[in-house]
Every structure is written in structure tokens, then in C-alpha cells.
Amino acid sequence: MNCLFFIHSMRAGGAERVTANLASHWVERGWEVTVVTLESREQDFYDLPLAVQRVDLNLAEESRDPLDAVINNLRRIAALRSVLRKIQPDVAIGMMSTAAVLLLLAAWRLSCVTIVSEHIYPPMIPLKPMWERLRRWAYPLAHRVVMLTIEGLDWLSEEIPKARGVVIPNPIPFPLHSSEPLIEPDSVIEQGRRLLLAVGRLDKQKGFDHLLQVFSHLAPSNPDWDLVILGEGPLRTELEFLARQLGLQERASLPGRAGNICDWYQRADLYVMSSRFEGFPNSLGEAMAHGCPAVSFDCDTGPRDIIRHNVDGLLVPNGDVAALKDALEYLMRDEKLRKQFAAKAVDVRDRFSLEKISEMWAALLNELQHEALESGS
Structure with a gap:
């Protein structure tokens, strides 16, 4: 399996930790894994195994105005699409809302399976109007939208009924490994x-x-x-x-x-x-x-x-x-x-062991690959 994660950064945070945990676990299983971020890897908080390919687009700068935002996001989509064409992953996973929308646009008409992974209960952090419209349009393009809880899945079913949702909680790895900074x-x-x-x-x-x-x-x-x-x-x-x-x-x-x-x-x-x-x-x-x-x-x-x-x-x-x-x-x-x-x-x-949650992900990825083969997409 060749899997690609796309996320804004690998700074300290919940979605970032899940990305690191799954990427590390999957390379141990012999999968090819790539982690792509908008931010530079110099900002990374979580360490990744050397076997994980790390790509930073260095396109996370703030936009000055709406026109600048459009231009910047078009550049991000083009750069990400170039990475997808080069790596040709079997599965591409967009971590969190805006990164997922960019991934779905970048993967338009490419052959890889696309998955959205939400990491918050969406009603509690409304997106800006443009991003909300893009999310409602783009999420039905994803092969699956992964929500963390049943409540999240209910929201998805009500707000974006054409999106195909599934529940997979976060893994809780144990034991945890220490890294800098250390505070005793x-x-x-x-x-x-x-x-x-x-x-x-x-x-x-x-x-x-x-x-x-x-x-x-x-x-x-x-x-x-x-x-x-x-x-x-x-x-x-x-x-x-x-x-x-x-x-x-x-x-x-x-x-x-x-x-x-x-x-x-x-x-x-x-x-x-x-x-x-x-x-x-x-x-x-x-x-x-x-x-x-x-x-x-x-x-x-x-x-x-x-x-x-x-x-x-x-x-x-x-x-x-x-x-x-x-x-x-x-x-x-x-x-x-x-x-x-x-x-x-x-x-x-x-x-919520890493092994158990990883198996839920693996079962979903296998199911989606099977669906893709059957549909010829």
C-alpha cells in the first residue's frame, strides 16, 4: 500500500500526532508512506521514521487579501497535484477540513482513492464562508469522510448528505516516546x-x-x-x-x-x-x-x-x-x-490501541481499493 497524508503542518496537535502515529505504524508494516505539509519541516514537533518520505511545500504564508488568498490556494493545489502525480499514491488522506478540501481539488481526476479525516466536531469551529461552500461541494468527491464519533457522522449526514461517512476514532498509543522539549x-x-x-x-x-x-x-x-x-x-x-x-x-x-x-x-x-x-x-x-x-x-x-x-x-x-x-x-x-x-x-x-484503530483504517483502505477496482476508477 502506498499512502499519502496531507496536513497543514506537523506542529504539536492532535491531528498531527495521529498522522505521526499512523505513518509510523504503517511503515513498520511495510507500507510506503509520505507526509506532505504546507509548512516547512523545520516547524515539525513530531518525529517521523526515516522510512516515511517527508515533503514540505513551503506554501503556508498568510494571504493579504481575498485575491491573494485565491492565488495562494491555487499555487497550493498545483504544487500538491504535482506531488500526487510524482508519488502516485494508492490512497491520499486529507487531515482536517481545509487541507482535505485542497487535497480533493488537487486530486481531481487522478486515480488515487481520496479520504477526508476530520479531527474536530465541525459545528464548533465554523469555517469561513468560502471554505464552508468548498467543503460542502468537495466532500462528496471523497471516497470516504472519516469522522471521529457518531455525533460527527450525524452532523455529516445532515449537513452534507451526499458525503459517504464512516466513524474511526483516534488511536491511543501506549507507551509514549519522549522528545524535546523535556520538562521534568x-x-x-x-x-x-x-x-x-x-x-x-x-x-x-x-x-x-x-x-x-x-x-x-x-x-x-x-x-x-x-x-x-x-x-x-x-x-x-x-x-x-x-x-x-x-x-x-x-x-x-x-x-x-x-x-x-x-x-x-x-x-x-x-x-x-x-x-x-x-x-x-x-x-x-x-x-x-x-x-x-x-x-x-x-x-x-x-x-x-x-x-x-x-x-x-x-x-x-x-x-x-x-x-x-x-x-x-x-x-x-x-x-x-x-x-x-x-x-x-x-x-x-x-x-483504542494503535493496532486496533490501524486495522480499522486498513479495512477501510482495502474496501475502497476493492470498490475502485470494481468501478474501474
């Missing part, structure tokens, strides 16, 4: 103190403003617990200011992005997800794979697919900060229950 937990949290951990991009989606407010109410009655939020993003200054405003300078830390995230999952006593929305949150699954009990807002979409309520974690109504506080305090004060949930949390290693 002991450099941030004193030994013997309890760690409430959150991981994600410092943006509005992740709801860390809510989490800091919740922890400010928990900290006085739980003096042996500290909060660490790992990640980077545009709201760093705002969140650091909020932490100071809430008097959490000594109890809440935002040390940055850690390439040794596995060390943090192993150090954590409890994991929390405060997101306003998700697609299929990798960090939640990874934390549970390392034996972290978890508390999460029951947001659209993903947490309810990963957490089994009252089995390996707790779900609370989306946006209900009082309920999030109560659930966290309940587990922070009950070590026995945390251990009980932790023992069940590791089931995600099998439920």
Missing part, C-alpha cells in the same frame, strides 16, 4: 504533593480559564494538591494573569509544552479536561492509558466515548463549573476511588 515533573512539583494535571493548547477551546477558577475554590480545602497545565498557545499571558488574580501563584503552574508528556501522566494523581468542545481528545485517552482517573466536561465530542462514567472517571454537564468543582473534590478526597478508577482507566490501551 520534579522541577515543577515538589515530591509528595498531589498533582492535578491538564494538557492542551492555551486557547479558548480548552477552557483553562474555567479550570483556574474551579481550582481557586478547591485549593484552600485541598492544601496538598497543585494544578499543572501543560501546553502553549495565544492565551498564555491572559491565563497567567488570571492565576495571579486568583491567588494561585504557588499552586498553579503553566510550565509550557513538554515532549516527555508520559512522565507527567505517570506523576499525575488525577487528570482534568475542561474543554468547551473537542473532537476526540488524545490527551484524555493518553492520561487514562497511563493509569490516571479523569474528570471531564461532557462536551461535544469525545469525552463520553473515552470515559466510562463511574467506571474509570467522571463526566459532568458541559460548562457546569460547579459540577466540575464537586466532581474534582470528590475524587481528590477519595484515594481509594481514584485507585479503583485508575485500574479501569488503562483499558483504553486495548479499547
Whole structure:
């Protein structure tokens, strides 16, 4: 099998991590794999095996105005089409909405099977009007559109009924490998103190403003617990200011992005997800794979697919900060229950194993190749 991924970049992010995981797994199986990005590989966060062919188009510059945007996107389509003609993949996968649209346009009338892979619940991040129109036109051209959850598939069926959708969740690989930058937990949290951990991009989606407010109410009655939020993003200054405003300078830390995230999952006593929305949150699954009990807002979409309520974690109504506080305090004060949930949390290693999810992808690719042969396309 000759497979090509097209994605905006390989910076730190969920879709990027899935791309790296699948690409690495498939080359181990003897497949030919190419990863193509608009950004330069100099911006890559995830390492790829040498067997993975890496192509960077270096066409990610921002557009100055609508005409410039059209010209830039035509250049991207032409460059990607040239790569597709050269590599001649059996299957080309567009990771996330705009990259998928560009791929479908670039692959027009070429012989490869095309797949769209969405990595968020689309209603929560509406595209700009032009991209939305292009998505509605282009997605039916794809041989399949892969959604992460049933809710995502329902949205696709309602909004783009001619698109042919299927559900494949993200894999949750275990164990995780470390890479730069390294931040040792002991450099941030004193030994013997309890760690409430959150991981994600410092943006509005992740709801860390809510989490800091919740922890400010928990900290006085739980003096042996500290909060660490790992990640980077545009709201760093705002969140650091909020932490100071809430008097959490000594109890809440935002040390940055850690390439040794596995060390943090192993150090954590409890994991929390405060997101306003998700697609299929990798960090939640990874934390549970390392034996972290978890508390999460029951947001659209993903947490309810990963957490089994009252089995390996707790779900609370989306946006209900009082309920999030109560659930966290309940587990922070009950070590026995945390251990009980932790023992069940590791089931995600099998439920969403890289091998199992890869087989779902392989079955889909084989099905599509068979369909293509039958149709003569």
C-alpha cells in the first residue's frame, strides 16, 4: 500500500500526532508512506521514521487579501497535484477540513482513492464562508469522510448528505516516546504533593480559564494538591494573569509544552479536561492509558466515548463549573476511588490501541481499493 497524508503542518496537535502515529505504524508494516505539509519541516514537533518520505511545500504564508488568498490556494493545489502525480499514491488522506478540501481539488481526476479525516466536531469551529461552500461541494468527491464519533457522522449526514461517512476514532498509543522539549515533573512539583494535571493548547477551546477558577475554590480545602497545565498557545499571558488574580501563584503552574508528556501522566494523581468542545481528545485517552482517573466536561465530542462514567472517571454537564468543582473534590478526597478508577482507566490501551484503530483504517483502505477496482476508477 502506498499512502499519502496531507496536513497543514506537523506542529504539536492532535491531528498531527495521529498522522505521526499512523505513518509510523504503517511503515513498520511495510507500507510506503509520505507526509506532505504546507509548512516547512523545520516547524515539525513530531518525529517521523526515516522510512516515511517527508515533503514540505513551503506554501503556508498568510494571504493579504481575498485575491491573494485565491492565488495562494491555487499555487497550493498545483504544487500538491504535482506531488500526487510524482508519488502516485494508492490512497491520499486529507487531515482536517481545509487541507482535505485542497487535497480533493488537487486530486481531481487522478486515480488515487481520496479520504477526508476530520479531527474536530465541525459545528464548533465554523469555517469561513468560502471554505464552508468548498467543503460542502468537495466532500462528496471523497471516497470516504472519516469522522471521529457518531455525533460527527450525524452532523455529516445532515449537513452534507451526499458525503459517504464512516466513524474511526483516534488511536491511543501506549507507551509514549519522549522528545524535546523535556520538562521534568520534579522541577515543577515538589515530591509528595498531589498533582492535578491538564494538557492542551492555551486557547479558548480548552477552557483553562474555567479550570483556574474551579481550582481557586478547591485549593484552600485541598492544601496538598497543585494544578499543572501543560501546553502553549495565544492565551498564555491572559491565563497567567488570571492565576495571579486568583491567588494561585504557588499552586498553579503553566510550565509550557513538554515532549516527555508520559512522565507527567505517570506523576499525575488525577487528570482534568475542561474543554468547551473537542473532537476526540488524545490527551484524555493518553492520561487514562497511563493509569490516571479523569474528570471531564461532557462536551461535544469525545469525552463520553473515552470515559466510562463511574467506571474509570467522571463526566459532568458541559460548562457546569460547579459540577466540575464537586466532581474534582470528590475524587481528590477519595484515594481509594481514584485507585479503583485508575485500574479501569488503562483499558483504553486495548479499547483504542494503535493496532486496533490501524486495522480499522486498513479495512477501510482495502474496501475502497476493492470498490475502485470494481468501478474501474
